[in-house]
Amino acid sequence: MNLHSELLQFRQQQQTRRLFLGRTAQGMGAFALASLLNPALHAAPQKPAAKDKWPGVVRPLHFPAKTKRVIWLSMAGGPSHLETWDHKPKLAAMHGQPMPESFTKGKQIAQLQGAKLNCFGPQLGFKKFGKGGAEICDLFEQIGSVSDDICFVRSMTTEAINHDPAHMFMNTGSQIAGRPSMGSWLTYGLGNEAEDLPGFVVLTSLGKGGQNQPIAARQWSAGFLPSRFQGVHLRGKGDPVMYLGSPEGVSREQQGDVVAAVNALNKKHDALVDDPEIATRIAQYEMAFQMQASVPELVDASKEPQKILELYGCKPGDGSFASNCLLARRLVERGVRFIQLYHKDWDHHGGVKDGVTLKAAEIDRACMALITDLKQRDMLKDTLIVWAGEFGRTPMSQGGSGRDHHNAGFSIWLAGGGIKGGISYGATDELGYSAVENPTNVHDLHATMLQLLGIDHTRLSVKFQGLDARLTGVEGAKVLKSILA
Numbered sequence: 001m002n003l004h005s006e007l008l009q010f011r012q013q014q015q016t017r018r019l020f021l022g023r024t025a026q027g028m029g030a031f032a033l034a035s036l037l038n039p040a041l042h043a044a045p046q047k048p049a050a051k052d053k054w055p056g057v058v059r060p061l062h063f064p065a066k067t068k069r070v071i072w073l074s075m076a077g078g079p080s081h082l083e084t085w086d087h088k089p090k091l092a093a094m095h096g097q098p099m100p101e102s103f104t105k106g107k108q109i110a111q112l113q114g115a116k117l118n119c120f121g122p123q124l125g126f127k128k129f130g131k132g133g134a135e136i137c138d139l140f141e142q143i144g145s146v147s148d149d150i151c152f153v154r155s156m157t158t159e160a161i162n163h164d165p166a167h168m169f170m171n172t173g174s175q176i177a178g179r180p181s182m183g184s185w186l187t188y189g190l191g192n193e194a195e196d197l198p199g200f201v202v203l204t205s206l207g208k209g210g211q212n213q214p215i216a217a218r219q220w221s222a223g224f225l226p227s228r229f230q231g232v233h234l235r236g237k238g239d240p241v242m243y244l245g246s247p248e249g250v251s252r253e254q255q256g257d258v259v260a261a262v263n264a265l266n267k268k269h270d271a272l273v274d275d276p277e278i279a280t281r282i283a284q285y286e287m288a289f290q291m292q293a294s295v296p297e298l299v300d301a302s303k304e305p306q307k308i309l310e311l312y313g314c315k316p317g318d319g320s321f322a323s324n325c326l327l328a329r330r331l332v333e334r335g336v337r338f339i340q341l342y343h344k345d346w347d348h349h350g351g352v353k354d355g356v357t358l359k360a361a362e363i364d365r366a367c368m369a370l371i372t373d374l375k376q377r378d379m380l381k382d383t384l385i386v387w388a389g390e391f392g393r394t395p396m397s398q399g400g401s402g403r404d405h406h407n408a409g410f411s412i413w414l415a416g417g418g419i420k421g422g423i424s425y426g427a428t429d430e431l432g433y434s435a436v437e438n439p440t441n442v443h444d445l446h447a448t449m450l451q452l453l454g455i456d457h458t459r460l461s462v463k464f465q466g467l468d469a470r471l472t473g474v475e476g477a478k479v480l481k482s483i484l485a
Contacts, residue, residue, distance in 0.1 A: 066418025132422030155426025384417030
C-alpha cells in the first residue's frame with residue numbers, strides 16, 4: 001500500500017513534455033502540435049461512459065434496427081462460385097474449348113495472365129432446394145435444407161485479386177492496411193451488449209486440405225480507431241486466451257487488487273496527458289480481468305444438450321469450423337456484437353473438385369446448424385449471418401484441374417437479421433466470368449449490413465488525415481434494398 005501511494009504521488013508530480021507543451025501552447029497551435037505528437041488523439045471521440053462501458057457514437061440509431069449482431073463466416077482462400085452457388089450449364093457445354101476473348105481481353109487476371117485460356121466446366125453437380133428452388137451444388141444438402149432462410153448474392157465483385165489485399169478490402173473497405181475492420185466500426189458505432197466479453201471476437205479453423213494461408217491480425221485491427229475496438233482472437237484449442245488463469249499462488253481477489261492499483265495509476269497519468277490509449281489500456285485491463293471468469297464458462301460446452309452437439313456434428317474444443325460455429329452461437333447469446341469465423345483452405349489452384357468436396361464436408365452441416373439453432377432460439381431474426389470468401393475463381397482452368405483467383409464475379413450468401421430468405425440476387429454471365437445483373441461491390445455489402453444495424457453508412461465517419469473516413473469509402477455505395485425483408 002505504501003508503494004502504491006508513492007507511485008501515485010510520483011505520477012502526480014511528473015511533468016511530462018506533453019503536459020508542459022499542452023499548458024503553454026494555445027489555440028490552433030496547440031491542436032496542431034498535439035496532432036503531431038500523437039495523431040490518434042484527434043481521430044475520434046474517446047471518452048467512455050460510466051463504468052467504462054463504451055456506449056457507441058450512433059445515438060440514437062439513424063434507422064430502426066432489424067439486426068443487433070453479425071456472424072461473418074469468412075472462407076479464406078477464395079471459394080469457387082462455380083462449384084458451390086452459381087450453376088453454369090453453358091460453361092459445362094464449353095468445357096475444354098478456348099475461352100472467348102470477348103470475356104477476357106483487357107481484363108485483370110491473376111496467375112493466368114498470358115496463358116492459354118480454356119473453359120473449365122463445373123466439376124460437381126447442382127440441384128434445386130427448398131420452396132424457393134435455390135439451385136446450388138448438390139454436396140451442400142444441409143445448407144440446401146435451410147435455403148429458404150438464405151439469400152444468395154451471385155453478382156459480387158471486389159477490387160483486389162490477391163489474398164491479403166482482398167481480405168483487407170473485404171474487412172475494411174480498403175486494400176491498404178491501417179483502416180478499421182468491420183467489427184471495429186460496429187463496436188465503435190454501437191457499443192457492446194456484453195459486460196464481460198469483447199464486442200468483436202475472431203475465431204479461426206484450418207481444414208484438412210492443409211493449405212494454411214496466413215491470416216494476419218491486421219485483418220481485425222482497429223486501424224486509426226482506438227485500439228479498444230480491435231478484434232480479440234480466441235483460439236479453438238487449448239486455452240482460448242493466453243495467460244487466462246491467475247499465476248500459481250495468486251487468488252482472484254489479489255489479482256483484482258493489482259488491476260485496481262494499475263488502473264488507478266493509469267487514470268492519474270491520463271488526467272495529466274489525456275492520451276486515449278491510456279483510456280484503452282484501463283478498459284482492456286478491466287476486460288481481461290472479467291474475461292478470466294467469463295471465458296472458461298463460455299468455451300465449456302459440456303452442458304450443451306447432446307442433440308445440439310449432434311446438430312453441429314462437432315466435438316467442442318476440437319478447433320473445427322463446426323465447433324467454432326457453436327461457440328459463435330454462445331457468443332451472440334452473451335451479447336457479443338461481431339463475430340468473425342475464418343475457415344482456411346479454399347485456395348484451389350489445383351484439384352478444385354476434390355477440394356470443394358472436402359470443404360463441403362467440413363462446413364455444410366455446421367452452417368445449417370448455426371441457422372437452425374439460432375432460429376430455434378428466436379435469435380435468427382436479429383442475427384445477421386454472412387458467408388463470403390475474399391474473391392471467387394476463374395471459369396478457365398489452371399493446371400488442368402484447378403481455378404485461378406477471380407474478382408469480376410462470385411457468390412456469397414446472407415441469412416437472418418432482416419434478410420429475405422429463399423431468393424437470389426444478381427447474376428454473372430453465362431460462363432460465370434463477370435457480374436452482369438445487379439453488380440454488387442464490397443462497399444454495397446457493408447452499406448447494407450450497416451443499414452440493417454440501424455446505421456446510415458454515410459454518417460458513421462471519423463476524421464482521419466483531414467478526410468471523413470468511413471467503412472464504405474467515398475466512391476459511393478448502395479444499400480441492397482431488394483434483399484431486405
